[in-house]
Amino acid sequence: MVNFSKPTAFFFALLTGCANPSRTTDSLYQQLGATAGLEQLVDGVLVEIERDQQIVHHFKDTDIVRFRRLLIEQLCQLSGGPCQYTGATMQESHTGFAITPADFDNLVNHFIKVMSAQQIPVTTQNALLAKLAPMYSDVINR
Amino acid sequence: MTTLGYLPFSLLLSLLVFYSSSAIAGSKVIGTGGATTIEGSAGGGIVPWAVVNGYASSGQWSVTGFSNQVGVDDFRLNTLGAGFSYGNQIEVSLTKQTFALDTLGGDLRQTIVGVKYHVAGELLYTEMPQISLGAQWKKHQNFDLPKAVGARDDQGVDWYVAASKVWLDAVAGRNLLLNATVRATKANQTGLLGFGSATDNSYQLMTELSAAVLLTPHWAVGAEFRQKPNQLAFADEEHWRDVFGAWFINKNVSLVGGYVDLGAIAGLPKQQGYYLALEATW
Numbered sequence: 311m312v313n314f315s316k317p318t319a320f321f322f323a324l325l326t327g328c329a330n331p332s333r334t335t336d337s338l339y340q341q342l343g344a345t346a347g348l349e350q351l352v353d354g355v356l357v358e359i360e361r362d363q364q365i366v367h368h369f370k371d372t373d374i375v376r377f378r379r380l381l382i383e384q385l386c387q388l389s390g391g392p393c394q395y396t397g398a399t400m401q402e403s404h405t406g407f408a409i410t411p412a413d414f415d416n417l418v419n420h421f422i423k424v425m426s427a428q429q430i431p432v433t434t435q436n437a438l439l440a441k442l443a444p445m446y447s448d449v450i451n452r
Numbered sequence: 453m454t455t456l457g458y459l460p461f462s463l464l465l466s467l468l469v470f471y472s473s474s475a476i477a478g479s480k481v482i483g484t485g486g487a488t489t490i491e492g493s494a495g496g497g498i499v500p501w502a503v504v505n506g507y508a509s510s511g512q513w514s515v516t517g518f519s520n521q522v523g524v525d526d527f528r529l530n531t532l533g534a535g536f537s538y539g540n541q542i543e544v545s546l547t548k549q550t551f552a553l554d555t556l557g558g559d560l561r562q563t564i565v566g567v568k569y570h571v572a573g574e575l576l577y578t579e580m581p582q583i584s585l586g587a588q589w590k591k592h593q594n595f596d597l598p599k600a601v602g603a604r605d606d607q608g609v610d611w612y613v614a615a616s617k618v619w620l621d622a623v624a625g626r627n628l629l630l631n632a633t634v635r636a637t638k639a640n641q642t643g644l645l646g647f648g649s650a651t652d653n654s655y656q657l658m659t660e661l662s663a664a665v666l667l668t669p670h671w672a673v674g675a676e677f678r679q680k681p682n683q684l685a686f687a688d689e690e691h692w693r694d695v696f697g698a699w700f701i702n703k704n705v706s707l708v709g710g711y712v713d714l715g716a717i718a719g720l721p722k723q724q725g726y727y728l729a730l731e732a733t734w
Contacts, residue, residue: 364479410509410510410511411509411510411540411574412478412479412509412510412511412512414577415479415480415481415509416479418481418576419479419481422481422669426669431625432625432626432667432668432669433621433624433625433626434625436620436621436625436626436627437620437621437625439620439621440620440621443576443577443620444577444579446574446577446578447577447578
């Protein structure tokens with residue numbers, strides 16, 4: 311067993327992002343306000359979708375209560391929270407909807423608008439958007 | 453004369469900001485149409501990017517009006533133009549440039565028609581950078597001076613390929629845009645001193661680079677480099693560089709301010725000064 315001196319161990323802990331492993335994995339989840347914050351975010355986005363004539367028609371046959379629960383689950387898991395997303399893959403759940411790039415852009419705009427309105431810092435917004443952006447190819451033109 | 457030049461600019465800006473708050477705009481995320489270069493293509497200030505002007509996403513169209521001013525030690529460039537884009541796919545632009553020779557006297561004018569086609573990738577969303585092909589057809593309006601200093605033609609076409617990508621959450625949690633453009637050109641000083649020379653009529657391949665950090669969805673700071681050919685024997689042409697700050701006030705109005713170093717122009721060394729760009733989009 312290697313024996314680090316105290317300053318070395320401290321420096322090592324800084325480098326690896328601290329001693330408690332759960333802290334590093336759930337930090338984005340915590341920054342987004344944990345489950346309560348995600349519920350607020352998703353509710354805000356749902357209001358924006360409802361007002362958006364371009365994309366609201368995609369939701370006419372959607373069970374909104376279920377959609378809300380799954381979206382919260384998914385964002386929770388994506389941001390490193392203690393949840394398991396139980397829904398279909400992005401590709402499966404968007405097949406047949408013919409989502410256009412403009413539809414996708416609109417949803418991104420809604421996320422940014424709601425996060426800004428809820429005083430979520432830009433860096434936290436960017437960290438979440440970085441997790442959502444790669445879904446583009448699975449969602450578009452299916 | 454110089455101060456008078458600002459008056460329409462600032463007046464236009466205040467009118468635009470006042471009337472734009474309720475105006476329509478396309479679906480693209482704010483800032484993703486870039487600003488407009490001195491040659492009328494969407495990009496930074498001196499480098500065309502792979503981005504398409506305006507905020508039109510799939511199935512939408514967009515119109516852009518723009519005016520740029522560059523003021524360096526012995527010269528001033530004014531541009532005025534308009535652009536149109538469809539579907540975040542194709543962009544066309546028409547730009548008038550007036551280059552005032554403050555020290556030498558007189559001015560040089562050219563007209564530029566630009567076309568850009570977005571061929572692959574999505575700036576924000578895909579691993580692959582957004583890639584676009586572009587052309588700028590340039591026609592000089594008063595060719596006597598360029599001809600006298602050795603330019604061969606009064607018109608030419610620049611061809612370019614540009615790759616742009618935004619990395620989300622890249623630098624201290626901020627988004628980072630990088631762009632690389634390769635341009636084939638015969639233009640001397642972007643065409644303001646004509647095209648080709650008495651001894652050489654071949655295309656030169658030039659590299660142009662830009663980097664910008666998006667501090668917020670509405671603010672960006674960045675820097676650019678534009679490699680330049682050096683074809684005319686009468687005076688050296690040098691590479692261009694700039695640093696800039698961009699303010700996307702809303703999806704209808706943006707303002708860019710910068711500091712440019714254009715090197716030597718027509719034998720007058722160390723041409724440095726300001727860069728201003730105003731853009732309105734619907």
